[in-house]
Amino acid sequence: MVNATKRYRGAIIVVDVQNDFCPGGSLPVPNGNEVISALNAVLELAQQLDVLVFASRDWHPAETSHFADFGGVWPTHCVQDTEGAAFHPDLHLPATAHVLSKGTLKDEDAYSAFQGHEEQGDDGLSLAEILKTEGVETVWIGGLATDYCVKATALDAVRNGFTTVLLVDACRAVDIHEGDGDRALEEMAQAGVKLMRTFIDNSQEVK
Ligand code: VGL
Ligand code: ZN
Helix, strand or coil, X not given: CCCCCCCCCEEEEEECCEHHHCCCCCCCCCCHHHHHHHHHHHHHHHHHCCCEEEEEEECECCCCCCEHHHCCCECCCCECCCHHHCECCCCCCCCCCEEEEECCCCXXXXXXXXXXXXXXXXXXXXXXXXXXXXXXXXXXXXEECHHHHHHHXXXXXXXXXXXXXXXXXXXXXXXXXXXXXXHHHHHHHHHCCEEECCCCCCCCCCC
């Protein structure tokens, strides 16, 4: 449930930091785990700033046209209730984080967190509606992968009228074609997304 008495100006959207998108997973984003330290630092600051936290997760059925085995393009990944679909264990999401599941139907890709929904429903409100109800003006985005779900989420945030900040070093790209990640950054910037860096040191990176 959203808190009706408090107004939030900002929200963090952590996109798909799930085991299958990290090294060792079934659709690993190269160095995907390197987003975690930056995101953890931002999440810790967020606790002191009354910023809403959302975490999206790819949450696919075992058979979906999103997967190559059923006509799609991707190897099987992030199947509902599997270890691969779990958030990376080193990601420190606050207990108050709103979890948005997406891609839950047999025939949808759902790259954007704005296509996600909460398990308990939050009265059936979409992410855009929740953000607007809460008074959010600015969203801060990081996670996986820069050239797919992060890009789709950032572009939707702009379309929905939010000031949109991409935390560039808190994202990593799949880069199926070399340069996809850089082109995604360019496309987001062109659309009005503000590109920022946290400069959080990830040299002590988690496994
Ligand atoms: C994603 C490919 C397929 C992502 C999800 O989270 O970026 N990419 N499904
Ligand atoms: Zn997916």
